[in-house]
Amino acid sequence: xxxxxxxxxxxxxxxxxxxxxxxxxxxRYLPEYRQLRTKAKDFMDFCYxxxxxxxxxxxxxxxxDLDAAILFxxxxxxxxxxGHRVWFVEGEGPRLDPLLDRESWTYGDPDQVVARxxxxxxxxxxxxxxxxxxxxxxxxxxxxxxxxxxxxQGEGGDKDRCRRAAYARPADVDALLAVLVEATAQHLAAQVxxxxxxxxxxxxxxxxxxxxxxxxxxxxxxxxxxxxxxxxGVTVPVIGFPRGxxxxxxxxxxxxxxxxxGVDTQTPAAFARREAPAGMALxxxxxxxxxxCGGEALDAGVREVxxxxxxxxxIFNLGHGITPQAPPESLARVVELIRRGGD
Amino acid sequence: xxxxxxxxxxxxxxxxxxxxxxxxxxxRYLPEYRQLRTKAKDFMDFCYxxxxxxxxxxxxxxxxDLDAAILFxxxxxxxxxxGHRVWFVEGEGPRLDPLLDRESWTYGDPDQVVARxxxxxxxxxxxxxxxxxxxxxxxxxxxxxxxxxxxxQGEGGDKDRCRRAAYARPADVDALLAVLVEATAQHLAAQVxxxxxxxxxxxxxxxxxxxxxxxxxxxxxxxxxxxxxxxxGVTVPVIGFPRGxxxxxxxxxxxxxxxxxGVDTQTPAAFARREAPAGMALxxxxxxxxxxCGGEALDAGVREVxxxxxxxxxIFNLGHGITPQAPPESLARVVELIRRGGD
Numbered sequence: 001x002x003x004x005x006x007x008x009x010x011x012x013x014x015x016x017x018x019x020x021x022x023x024x025x026x027x028r029y030l031p032e033y034r035q036l037r038t039k040a041k042d043f044m045d046f047c048y049x050x051x052x053x054x055x056x057x058x059x060x061x062x063x064x065d066l067d068a069a070i071l072f073x074x075x076x077x078x079x080x081x082x083g084h085r086v087w088f089v090e091g092e093g094p095r096l097d098p099l100l101d102r103e104s105w106t107y108g109d110p111d112q113v114v115a116r117x118x119x120x121x122x123x124x125x126x127x128x129x130x131x132x133x134x135x136x137x138x139x140x141x142x143x144x145x146x147x148x149x150x151x152x153q154g155e156g157g158d159k160d161r162c163r164r165a166a167y168a169r170p171a172d173v174d175a176l177l178a179v180l181v182e183a184t185a186q187h188l189a190a191q192v193x194x195x196x197x198x199x200x201x202x203x204x205x206x207x208x209x210x211x212x213x214x215x216x217x218x219x220x221x222x223x224x225x226x227x228x229x230x231x232x233g234v235t236v237p238v239i240g241f242p243r244g245x246x247x248x249x250x251x252x253x254x255x256x257x258x259x260x261x262g263v264d265t266q267t268p269a270a271f272a273r274r275e276a277p278a279g280m281a282l283x284x285x286x287x288x289x290x291x292x293c294g295g296e297a298l299d300a301g302v303r304e305v306x307x308x309x310x311x312x313x314x315i316f317n318l319g320h321g322i323t324p325q326a327p328p329e330s331l332a333r334v335v336e337l338i339r340r341g342g343d
Numbered sequence: 344x345x346x347x348x349x350x351x352x353x354x355x356x357x358x359x360x361x362x363x364x365x366x367x368x369x370x371r372y373l374p375e376y377r378q379l380r381t382k383a384k385d386f387m388d389f390c391y392x393x394x395x396x397x398x399x400x401x402x403x404x405x406x407x408d409l410d411a412a413i414l415f416x417x418x419x420x421x422x423x424x425x426g427h428r429v430w431f432v433e434g435e436g437p438r439l440d441p442l443l444d445r446e447s448w449t450y451g452d453p454d455q456v457v458a459r460x461x462x463x464x465x466x467x468x469x470x471x472x473x474x475x476x477x478x479x480x481x482x483x484x485x486x487x488x489x490x491x492x493x494x495x496q497g498e499g500g501d502k503d504r505c506r507r508a509a510y511a512r513p514a515d516v517d518a519l520l521a522v523l524v525e526a527t528a529q530h531l532a533a534q535v536x537x538x539x540x541x542x543x544x545x546x547x548x549x550x551x552x553x554x555x556x557x558x559x560x561x562x563x564x565x566x567x568x569x570x571x572x573x574x575x576g577v578t579v580p581v582i583g584f585p586r587g588x589x590x591x592x593x594x595x596x597x598x599x600x601x602x603x604x605g606v607d608t609q610t611p612a613a614f615a616r617r618e619a620p621a622g623m624a625l626x627x628x629x630x631x632x633x634x635x636c637g638g639e640a641l642d643a644g645v646r647e648v649x650x651x652x653x654x655x656x657x658i659f660n661l662g663h664g665i666t667p668q669a670p671p672e673s674l675a676r677v678v679e680l681i682r683r684g685g686d
Contacts, residue, residue: 160666164632168636207550208608209609210608210611210630211611212647214609246589246590246610247590247592247614249589265552266552266590267589267590268590268591285553289503289506295511297510301510304553323503
């Protein structure tokens with residue numbers, strides 16, 4: 001395990017140059033991914049077909065010298081496995097039957113999730129068997145609040161209705177979060193059992209919450225999730241990524257129990273360093289838009305990130321997922337620059 | 344002037360209970376506003392008709408015991424006065440002819456702005472004559488970056504294209520910001536000459552920027568704007584509102600030269616206090632969604648904000664504009680609770 005550079009960093013070691021992986025590295029910016037995608041009847045089917053999902057994971061590793069593979073799946077497999085059906089509207093994103101339209105909120109038993117998501121764990125095993133011993137394999141899930149927002153309003157976009165639900169129907173929202181914590185813990189533990197080396201919790205909708213609500217719907221459920229993972233015997237490091245947490249980044253890093261924290265584009269490295277516990281690994285945070293620009297702006301951005309996180313444990317990544325418009329050559333350039341220490 | 348409570352707070356005095364005004368207090372949540380709106384042929388015409396705009400300012404003051412009136416206008420009068428025509432698509436928001444579609448970026452002379460916006464200053468004078476001596480009159484403009492984003496991409500929404508422009512066409516973007524700084528300074532100075540007691544700069548799109556870009560497109564232009572206002576002889580206090588600045592809130596408060604700073608919903612009062620210069624007045628930051636919820640959740644939210652900002656100069660406000668769905672009764676309740684110190 002110790003030759004997996006990313007795991008050494010997650011354990012608190014500074015490694016130069018830093019290991020690198022890219023959020024959504026298996027994604028639409030790759031022509032071979034777009035080709036592969038046509039083989040599944042829909043996006044959820046893609047996620048649930050181990051042969052296709054494994055191939056999606058491996059595609060970016062063939063092109064780029066990356067330190068980690070990440071499971072190809074979706075944060076919405078949890079509601080789907082809870083019987084809250086998920087579908088994708090082409091070019092718009094996921095849709096669910098919104099809880100807001102229902103008088104009483106019900107969903108399936110979290111204990112059924114692992115049985116229903118068996119194909120996902122098979123993908124994890126296949127990937128582990130296919131990648132090199134020095135490559136870290138990341139399992140993941142959405143954060144409880146982020147997944148809840150899709151279930152509550154039935155789609156992405158602005159989260160005003162979810163905040164209102166949290167204020168006006170506190171018991172319903174808290175019960176939903178508790179179900180998601182349990183289902184997510186079991187789902188993540190099963191990924192580790194299948195071979196994941198570490199885990200990332202994507203709390204992609206951490207923004208816009210007053211502090212008391214942030215504490216209630218982000219910090220406490222994440223604490224419960226991390227504690228439940230421990231109770232389930234999971235010992236691998238957990239990276240929390242509270243995208244948009246802003247001034248509340250420090251509370252997330254200090255209080256949730258995660259081992260490392262992802263830093264979004266607008267959170268300065270120095271601020272993250274100051275606010276996170278001493279020695280905690282930080283991951284991030286190049287602006288994904290720079291990969292579309294390329295050229296001198298991209299090079300300068302990579303150097304800026306390398307310099308900003310220098311001297312403490314760092315995993316290079318973007319501050320948000322890579323976009324479909326990014327040319328693959330830009331990612332090749334990023335990895336090349338990192339390997340050369342920015343020179 | 345000293346009986347204007349809000350001005351005392353802006354000068355650094357703690358006043359109990361705190362003065363209160365509400366962003367978008369003249370707005371669609373008021374039935375009389377929706378009625379008034381029908382008298383103008385379009386939204387820009389509404390802004391440019393002193394009789395109608397004055398009435399819009401006065402409507403909320405008749406209903407609620409507010410400490411301040413704010414000019415009724417729009418942040419996009421600046422591009423409009425620069426000859427970059429603005430129109431509104433019903434239910435969607437403003438539209439401009441996007442600079443991104445043009446090979447070379449040109450616009451009118453900032454020196455023509457004040458002449459073209461004469462009706463706006465007439466509104467300021469009419470309002471000052473109509474309101475009580477104890478009511479503070481706030482003039483405003485959009486922050487240079489926020490106005491630039493609308494001009495660059497032609498609409499609101501996600502700002503990815505604007506960030507790319509800032510990276511890929513730095514000279515064009517910086518030249519645009521410089522024009523906006525000059526035009527905005529002249530526009531704000533004219534509002535003060537017409538009777539505004541203080542000014543607010545709405546930097547509504549401060550979010551999502553890496554620190555170096557935040558420094559370049561938000562901090563430096565705002566510094567230049569505040570300095571230019573001084574050079575034009577403006578001595579009234581300027582409130583900066585960097586919505587979404589997150590971890591960068593402190594740099595905005597410390598470095599731009601503003602006299603006071605607006606705090607958005609997700610920025611905790613204690614964080615804002617710690618990051619802003621000692622004694623600087625803070626304004627905010629109730630979640631606007633609570634006004635839609637009403638009831639116990641609203642009362643608890645108001646008490647939380649009062650308690651969080653207690654002990655230092657505070658102007659009560661929302662953390663973002665009031666929404667069209669908010670019942671006016673909720674705002675009446677907010678003001679009542681504040682006047683009673685939360686009891």
